[in-house]
Amino acid sequence: MKIVFWGSSDFSMPALKALFEKGWIVAVVTNPDKPYGRGMHEIHKTPLKIWAEEKKIPCLQPVRLRDQTFLEELANFHADLFVVVSYGRILPKEILQMPPLGAINLHASLLPRYRGASPIQAAILHGDTFTGNTIQYVSEALDCGDIILQSQVPILPNETYPTLSQKLALDGAILLTEAITQISEGKAKRIPQNEAHATYTKIIKREDGKISFFTQTAEEIFRRFRAYQPWPGIFTTYHQTKTPFPVHLTSIEPYNQEGEPGIVLQANKEGFIVACKQGAINLLSLKPAGKKEMAFLGFINGYRPQAGKAF
Numbered sequence: 001m002k003i004v005f006w007g008s009s010d011f012s013m014p015a016l017k018a019l020f021e022k023g024w025i026v027a028v029v030t031n032p033d034k035p036y037g038r039g040m041h042e043i044h045k046t047p048l049k050i051w052a053e054e055k056k057i058p059c060l061q062p063v064r065l066r067d068q069t070f071l072e073e074l075a076n077f078h079a080d081l082f083v084v085v086s087y088g089r090i091l092p093k094e095i096l097q098m099p100p101l102g103a104i105n106l107h108a109s110l111l112p113r114y115r116g117a118s119p120i121q122a123a124i125l126h127g128d129t130f131t132g133n134t135i136q137y138v139s140e141a142l143d144c145g146d147i148i149l150q151s152q153v154p155i156l157p158n159e160t161y162p163t164l165s166q167k168l169a170l171d172g173a174i175l176l177t178e179a180i181t182q183i184s185e186g187k188a189k190r191i192p193q194n195e196a197h198a199t200y201t202k203i204i205k206r207e208d209g210k211i212s213f214f215t216q217t218a219e220e221i222f223r224r225f226r227a228y229q230p231w232p233g234i235f236t237t238y239h240q241t242k243t244p245f246p247v248h249l250t251s252i253e254p255y256n257q258e259g260e261p262g263i264v265l266q267a268n269k270e271g272f273i274v275a276c277k278q279g280a281i282n283l284l285s286l287k288p289a290g291k292k293e294m295a296f297l298g299f300i301n302g303y304r305p306q307a308g309k310a311f
Contacts, residue, residue, distance in 0.1 A: 218279030
């Protein structure tokens with residue numbers, strides 16, 4: 001089995017390593033290097049590019065997927081199968097038709113639920129108690145391909161995006177290996193997705209991290225906190241100064257207390273508690289705009305929030 005592996009993020013790595021151990025990987029396709037830092041003089045490589053260089057595996061980084069030179073290089077690997085894991089770009093028809101066994105994808109949800117860019121975050125945001133992985137044949141439409149295999153993965157009550165993502169990546173590597181084995185033996189199923197049950201997720205933006213104690217419940221805010229670690233995090237505006245300023249809430253926990261939404265219920269060494277639309281949030285650490293992260297008591301001593309006033 002000769003496989004060209006497509007991916008760009010840390011989520012891709014367990015699957016790539018598992019398939020490499022099987023001796024299946026002949027090349028990697030990943031996103032182009034990006035300049036960053038002051039003056040844009042430093043270069044960011046994807047984890048797949050770094051790995052490929054260490055293993056001396058051919059690595060292609062096309063800017064345009066329909067570029068003729070890239071297509072010729074890709075075809076020269078004579079791959080049996082393309083495997084896509086968190087690549088971030090839709091493969092055109094001429095690429096999907098190259099390998100005789102087609103192209104398959106590991107998607108971190110139980111399709112057709114949570115198609116799109118942020119399925120792991122969506123599962124946490126919706127309060128699901130479990131999610132899972134799907135191995136599907138890649139289609140031209142986003143995450144609409146026939147299903148080969150699926151597996152369930154539990155979501156713990158305080159689970160954050162990084163821990164759930166890692167669990168799914170490790171589970172997905174096992175599931176992907178099993179699916180490829182079935183394909184090679186001619187035993188893989190093709191189960192059409194039920195379009196009536198399809199839901200879609202979006203690309204997460206910085207502004208998605210903005211929360212409101214006035215319009216959101218404590219549970220909703222806590223889910224957003226868990227889903228948006230480490231980026232974009234959650235933030236709100238602190239109003240108890242002449243000039244209100246943004247504050248990131250870097251560690252929080254739900255608190256079983258009610259009060260007028262947005263009002264500070266407690267601000268002392270025992271805790272820093274703010275009422276929400278329903279319930280309350282205990283603020284454990286905060287990062288004011290332009291400042292370092294601080295424990296709640298440091299924030300209280302520095303900014304003097306008053307109980308009974310709006311945060």
